[in-house]
Amino acid sequence: MGMLRNSENEDRVLLRGNHVFGRHPARSDTVLPNREASQLHAMLRWRDGGWFVTDHSRNGTLIDGRRLPPGEAVPLALGQVLRFGPGAADWDVVDLSPPGPALLPLDPVRPPLWLSRHNLLPDAEAPELDLYELDTGLWMLEQQGELRSLQDGDELELGGARYRLVVPQEVDETRAVVQQAEPLLLSFRVSLDEEHTWLQVRRGLQAADLGERSHHYALLTLARQRLADARAGLDPAAQGWLERPRLARMLGMDPPHLNIQIFRARDQLMNALAGASGLAQVIEGRRGGLRLGPVAFEIHRGSQLEGRMDPASDALA
Numbered sequence: 001m002g003m004l005r006n007s008e009n010e011d012r013v014l015l016r017g018n019h020v021f022g023r024h025p026a027r028s029d030t031v032l033p034n035r036e037a038s039q040l041h042a043m044l045r046w047r048d049g050g051w052f053v054t055d056h057s058r059n060g061t062l063i064d065g066r067r068l069p070p071g072e073a074v075p076l077a078l079g080q081v082l083r084f085g086p087g088a089a090d091w092d093v094v095d096l097s098p099p100g101p102a103l104l105p106l107d108p109v110r111p112p113l114w115l116s117r118h119n120l121l122p123d124a125e126a127p128e129l130d131l132y133e134l135d136t137g138l139w140m141l142e143q144q145g146e147l148r149s150l151q152d153g154d155e156l157e158l159g160g161a162r163y164r165l166v167v168p169q170e171v172d173e174t175r176a177v178v179q180q181a182e183p184l185l186l187s188f189r190v191s192l193d194e195e196h197t198w199l200q201v202r203r204g205l206q207a208a209d210l211g212e213r214s215h216h217y218a219l220l221t222l223a224r225q226r227l228a229d230a231r232a233g234l235d236p237a238a239q240g241w242l243e244r245p246r247l248a249r250m251l252g253m254d255p256p257h258l259n260i261q262i263f264r265a266r267d268q269l270m271n272a273l274a275g276a277s278g279l280a281q282v283i284e285g286r287r288g289g290l291r292l293g294p295v296a297f298e299i300h301r302g303s304q305l306e307g308r309m310d311p312a313s314d315a316l317a
Contacts, residue, residue, distance in 0.1 A: 001102050001114065001168065002044070002051050003095035004082065010108045013091075015051065016168035017099040019044045021084050036085035044076070046099050051076040059085045099168035101133070106155075106162045113163065118270040118280070120263050122159055129158060130263040132270065134280050139165065145244050145259055147285035182206075183312060184278055186297040188220050190306075201272045201279075208272040215265040218251055218258065219283070222292040223299060227307045230316055239311075240291035247290060262290065 002015035013019075013030050022028035024039040032041060038057035045052050052073040055061035061068050062083040068074050076082075082091040103113040103121075113121065120127035129143040131150075139150040150156070152167040182204030189198040197216040201208045210216070226240030242250075248258040262283060270279045284293040294311040308317035 001095070001097050001100045001112075001166070002046070002076075002093075003097075003112070004091040005094050007081075007090040007092055009089075012094075012104065012108060012112070014102055014104055014112065014166045014168075015044055015046070015099060016166075017046050032084050032088065034085055034088045036087055041084045042082075045073070047073075049098075051096050053082065057085070062086070101139075101165070101167045103131075103156075103158070103163040104166050106164065110161060118267055120267055124264070124267065127260060127263045129156070130266060131156075132266065132280050135278065139167065140280070142259075142263070142285060145255060146287065183310075184282070184295050186219070186223070186282070186292075186295060188216070188223060188297065188299045190217075190220060190299070190301050192302045201269065203273055206273050210268055210272060213264075213268065215261040215268070218247070218261045219265055219292065220299065221247065221250055222283070222290060223297050223309075224307075226292050226311075227299070227309050227316070230309055230311075236294070236311060241286070241289045242291065243289050 004013045004015065005011070016029055019029045020027065020040055021030045021032055021042050021044070022040040023032050023037045025031050027040060036059045038059065041055075041057040042061045043054050043056065045054070052075050053061065053063070053068065054073045055068040055070050063074065063080050076093050076096060078093055078096055080093045082093065083089070084091070097114070101115040103115065105112065115131065118132040119130070121129050121131060129141060131139065131141050133139050141148055141150050141156060143156070150165050152165060154165050155162055156165070157163075185202045187200040187202065190196070194217075196212055197220050198212045199210045199216045199219065201210060222240060222242065225242050229239040244255055244258060248255045251258065251261075253261070266280065266283050269282050272279060278295070281293045282295050284291050296310040296312065298308040299306040305317065
């Protein structure tokens with residue numbers, strides 16, 4: 001995501017796909033305090049693989065002291081200095097990356113954290129939180145066993161520092177292609193002694209073998225709970241829920257370890273099939289609880305079929 005830095009107060013602005021600088025508080029992405037600024041002073045826009053600035057003001061926009069032709073889109077380069085009006089503060093062009101989501105630290109000394117669709121932060125080895133984007137564009141934050149949705153501008157804490165989520169408008173050039181075709185199928189295989197669990201994810205002709213991982217047993221436990229509740233005749237809305245402390249006890253681990261297992265399971269699932277939709281919702285959360293979402297699955301224990309379920313069709317085996 002492109003970024004400008006104010007040379008006077010060190011404020012940083014992460015650029016949205018169509019970013020307006022101006023004095024109008026409701027119509028500007030970045031509000032300019034100088035009286036010489038126009039209500040809608042200038043627009044910075046991502047197009048054709050680069051950032052362009054267009055002046056729409058009365059008093060002019062300058063690049064490196066040179067006034068821009070009004071209404072003409074001018075490409076930006078790293079290191080240039082923008083000024084919105086002759087007596088305004090300088091804005092240094094410090095990043096020209098494409099528009100994308102990021103966490104902007106409130107502390108100007110810390111660098112921004114650029115986000116992908118799924119993020120284990122601060123890293124995958126010792127994650128404190130799980131931040132991911134649903135297919136609908138909604139961002140979800142799971143932290144210390146609690147799940148909540150985030151919107152552009154919302155704040156969170158990470159590593160003792162505060163960050164603000166910045167989500168740009170979607171731009172055609174950067175929008176991901178999401179497949180909406182065949183339903184997902186999770187295929188579990190567990191050894192007779194329950195010590196080893198393998199998982200394969202399939203969608204139509206696509207298949208991904210996720211191998212043997214310890215976090216697969218957590219998913220398997222959630223699948224078994226959903227299957228047991230369905231066989232007992234519970235309403236689909238109530239099927240499969242396990243409170244986190246109970247699930248942790250069932251797996252012989254403490255709740256923080258369980259959270260990391262769930263983080264890693266979701267991370268592997270969301271990266272399993274390129275462009276596939278619905279992978280973020282395979283694991284559903286509510287306050288204090290988890291369950292396997294409405295996805296088809298089958299469980300093989302040794303060489304025998306333990307069970308199969310397709311919530312979409314209410315098929316059980």
